[in-house]
Amino acid sequence: MPSGNVSSPNADAWRKFERLTPPVTARVFEAIIENAYRAVLRPGDWAVDAGAHRARHTIPMARCVGPQGRVVAIEAASAMRDKLRAALDQAGDPAVQAIVEIAPFAVWSEPGVAEFTYFPKIGSGQSSLRALPGATAPSEKETVTLARIDDLVASPEKVRFIKLDVEGAEHHALLGATATLRAGRPMLAMEFGNAGAAERFGYGRDAFFALFRDAGYALHTALCGPMTPEMWGVPGPYYLFGLPEENPGALAGVLAPSLVAALSDECLATAALAAAPKDAPGADPVAAGPPTPLCAGLDAVARSVVFEALAHAPVAALRLEVCGATVAELRDAPAGRLSLTGPCPPEAGPDDVLRVIVGADVTLSAPLGALADVTPPTLRVSATEVDFTRETLRVRGWAVAPGPAFGVHLHRGGRRAAAAVVGQLRRDVARANAFLPADAGWMAAARMPGLAEEGGAEGGPALDMVLTCDGRVAGVARVSLGDRRPTAEEATIARLRRAVRAKAVAAPPERALRLIASDAFRKRWAVAPEGRAAHAREALVETVAARLTPGREIAVRLASGDLVWCDPIADTVMARAFLADAGYEAGFVAWAARQVRPGDAAIDVGAAYGVVSRALARRGARVVAVEPEPSSVARMTRSGLRFGDGSIDIVEAVAVEAAGQAVFGALPNSNIGAARVLENDDPATVSDYARSLSLLNERVLDPMLTAAKARRAYSADDVAVIRREAVTIDGLCSRFGLRDVALMKIDVEGGELMALRGAAALLDGAFGTPPLVAFEYSDLFPQRGGALGDVLDVFLSRGWRLFRFEHEKNLGGALLPVTGPDDAPEHDNLVAAPPGRAPAP
Missing domain, CATH: 3.40.50.150 (Vaccinia Virus protein VP39)
Known part of the structure; x- marks a missing residue:
């Protein structure tokens, strides 16, 4: 079996696969697309989602590229753009909304205007610049602006993935993306209407294949086989991927694992195999061949690879190799579901390759960084910092969750004391485990009045870190405060800070502001950063910050003696540093x-x-x-x-x-x-x-x-x-x-x-x-x-x-x-x- 090939691409096999019912195959294809761009996109990349619909792919793309990247979500119909915006709002993630740019255009080969047919009862399924003949659903006409993808992407060299689902206009959309294809060499995923779409949109087979040949792209079906001119006009395949010819490893390293992951449900995989032809010429060779992969994954915490497959006949030998070394092996395994887990060598990194070898043949080869993430929810506390003078606790650690909707919280006596600040790159975590996500590190902090009296010995406050995923508890780790007790000086300063806060709250706000601007007061606190006067200033800042409102300009005396007028609530960087740290740079x-x-x-x-x-x-x-x-x-x-x-x-x-x-x-x-x-x-x-x-x-x-x-x-x-x-x-x-x-x-x-x-x-x-x-x-x-x-x-x-x-x-x-x-x-x-x-x- 060719490396990474999971099923043959012949049209008959595709028709059999699609008989699993269109909703199932549609879900599988959407999963293949998502798996593919999750393997391709990195923080800072750009992606194009043409025909974004209800943000099915827009939101995951945005989370892949992160705040440094961009997702251009394209929707022609105003009603569909409203649904797209509603989906983004419903996601409740301002960071995602900042990454996504909604483009109100119909993608085409040249700029202009055109009539667009929208079907409000069925959404975007048949809405198009060229409506399907014989469509009977109620429709609306709307004049839309045509635009080239090249004109919608400010940084074409950063584009790494383009998804096209524009109801037959994919060919013309790519004609308007030639500069982007040259500059960024993105992977393409697109719906394919075959000869029917070509007839509606006025192009033929030769023009279709010439576009990809001239751009240096190899076409593959979603079943990982090549899309050839001989398949033109034959019912199916309806979904295609375009891979840059200079990146032949993308077939085995990205597309095949994406299909494997989409078919990881054993029932679906078995049904697909049973539906494939077994006797006809050109039939699918899988049934009599090597095991069909179901999952190739990486456990980032255990530093191990996980491989599962469906064997249709007894397997004499199957082994996993990483960095050229065998990490797991099976011999004389019966037919049925196979599962292997093996440790990654200490020197292995995301670019090193997992090879699955059946007998003497390599049946799958993919970089570790492109494998599916099978890491179980994990929570680790790596450091606890107790500050008795400020009566605060900072806990640092890392967490791995199965999805982006996770949080880390500090609980005291069964109640939440603080939410973690998630997304701080922890260099120590990255060095210890190259496979952990960059946002695995976090820091949680909580103010704990009375900590200076309770101390850290037995009888002190009970603290737990709680990892939640999608609102459910996924892990709990006990936080140890150690056995250190506060010194007499620490307890004294803690009482001083509480007293200053209480007095500042009771006094008119202007009194605290005068002290923060006072040079005489500065001369007392600036001489000793951890002295009592410096702690008094910090306590004042806490009360001032709680009372300030945007637009309120105040005078802040810096440690250097400089007096700065600023608005610490509105100015989110420099002015806040002036107030909190008494200086900036x-x-x-x-x-x-x-x-x-x-x-x-x-x-x-x-x-x-x-x-x-x-x-x-x-x-x-x-x-x-x-x-x-x-x-x-x-x-x-x-x-x-x-x-x-x-x-x-x-x-x-x-x-x-x-x-x-x-x-x-x-x-x-x-x-x-x-x-x-x-x-x-x-x-x-x-x-x-x-x-x-x-x-x-x-x-x-x-x-x-x-x-x-x-x-x-x-x-x-x-x-x-x-x-x-x-x-x-x-x-x-x-x-x-x-x-x-x-x-x-x-x-x-x-x-x-x-x-x-x-x-x-x-x-x-x-x-x-x-x-x-x-x-x-x-x-x-x-x-x-x-x-x-x-x-x-x-x-x-x-x-x-x-x-x-x-x-x-x-x-x-x-x-x-x-x-x-x-x-x-x-x-x-x-x-x-x-x-x-x-x-x-």
């Missing part, structure tokens, strides 16, 4: 201040709240701060622009490659630091910007959850689109007469390359000694005007040296050399130093 800000002396010139591009600008000005520097966001400019001005001999000049503009005008997008009521230049003000561009912000982690405004992050879904309605003056940094140097600039900081959310191109003269020494340049280097946003590595080339091509911070920008630390993209961080600040100049430590 404090290590980097302190380093930047050490690079200037009184009288130096400095440039701050993307000044935001002006924290860096003020730190430089307090050292006596003359700072030119470039910031286009209006609310940031107002807050910088309110916080002051003159500091002894130092000063700040604000330029309300964006720094780019050439002077003129620019379109600028901002979130004035949310993440202030994520504002950036847009290509244009088209609705699609604005929506893409809002969607990209939905991928960012946001600060949880609770000091107890300092390690936790959340995400929010943004829409175009949240974005303020404004036009701003576009300036070059070289132009600013001329305007302000800057010479020998000591430091230039650039943080403009993907606009760093364009800003640096507008500073070529400054970098080349036209304005005296070139400056140190500190810039954000991040793959969170695409670089306008080039690739991320091009930013490094700006400096490396000039012979400059690059550095990163030892402890990242929040903590700073020593500067370590960076030679290129391979050893650059994914998201951090880097420092570039011109020849002959060394940064101050």
Whole structure:
């Protein structure tokens, strides 16, 4: 039997298979499609669901590609789009809604308009641009816009899977997707109407097969056999897959296991085999051949492979190989259901291959990472952190659940005390087991008043971690608090924190706000991060955070002494860090201040709240701060622009490659630091910007959850689109007469390359000694005007040296050399130093 082949593709076998009743075969095909894209799609990929209907595949696709990816769900009829939106709303997952883009078009080979026939009584089953002749159900006509898939996909190179179910228009839809097929080489899954659909839509057999031949795709039926021109016009097969010819392993590694998993119900598999012809020429050879696979899976926790098959005759020898080693073996097994389980070698990874060998023939070969997930629900507690001073408990661990609808909760005395923060990548878990999903790690935290008195010995609070799947308990793990008792100092601070919270709640809110803004109070708590005054500030923050409402701007005194005006509820990142942590990127800000002396010139591009600008000005520097966001400019001005001999000049503009005008997008009521230049003000561009912000982690405004992050879904309605003056940094140097600039900081959310191109003269020494340049280097946003590595080339091509911070920008630390993209961080600040100049430590 050919590798991965589960049943023969001949038309007679397909007709027999379909006699299992159309609803059953339809369910099997939908399962094959889902299994296939679950094996193909990875976080960050794109998928196209043309004919999305009620989001049967849209939602699982979105969960496969994750927040970094995109699913374009296409529906032509307005009534069907309403049902699609309702299905997404019913899923109750804002992250999925942020990933899915609903495209109101009928896919076609060219743009245009056309009449679309919709059958409200039967939904999308017969709704089409070319209605089936003889259809008797009540129908409605609607003028729809035609669009090419190539025009609906902004990043064709990221598209890895296209599903087409557009009632006969699949051929024309693919004619409009040729650029996407070339760039992304996605797997295709499509309904196939054969000669009948071709006649309705005006194409023939030769044109159909030429499309795939020219695109470099091999066609296969859902039963894993090749789709050939000889099968044209023969009833069935109705479902086809297109696999890139340069990826021959996709048949055995993806499509065959997808079919195996869809047929894992033994009754269905047996019925399919019984229905296949056994005596006619060209008949299915399975009945007399090797066992039919039912399941090939991977248990990620036990690090073992699981294989089940249906044997139609006694089997002399069957074995499983991983990494070339035999991990399980059966000999002289009778006919019937076979089951083998074997351990994966310690060195095995997702790309290593499982081979099933019957006698001397390899009957199935697939990467471990593409196997079905048969991991049982598992819950592990890996670390427990008891903080008696804050009377909080943090529990870290990992969980594996059979589906995405799972949660981890902390229970105390039978009642839920806290829900876990799920989705934090645990590097220790990933290192220990390469097969666990990336979101297996979690952290749960709970405030437990009285913990300082109860302690961790016997008689203390009983705690359990509970894993739930789809609302049902799937696992419970006992949390051990250990036997450590609170010290006298810890108990004293715990009582102090409770007292401060009680007084702050009883007092007018303005009193706590005055203390948070007080420099005298700062001088008490800043000297000892774990001192009593610092704990008093944390307790104040807890009460202030609980009382604040969006739109309430307050003054926050940072540990550096800087006073910042901000809205911690609306601004979900920087302002919340100001309030909860008394600083933002404090290590980097302190380093930047050490690079200037009184009288130096400095440039701050993307000044935001002006924290860096003020730190430089307090050292006596003359700072030119470039910031286009209006609310940031107002807050910088309110916080002051003159500091002894130092000063700040604000330029309300964006720094780019050439002077003129620019379109600028901002979130004035949310993440202030994520504002950036847009290509244009088209609705699609604005929506893409809002969607990209939905991928960012946001600060949880609770000091107890300092390690936790959340995400929010943004829409175009949240974005303020404004036009701003576009300036070059070289132009600013001329305007302000800057010479020998000591430091230039650039943080403009993907606009760093364009800003640096507008500073070529400054970098080349036209304005005296070139400056140190500190810039954000991040793959969170695409670089306008080039690739991320091009930013490094700006400096490396000039012979400059690059550095990163030892402890990242929040903590700073020593500067370590960076030679290129391979050893650059994914998201951090880097420092570039011109020849002959060394940064101050």
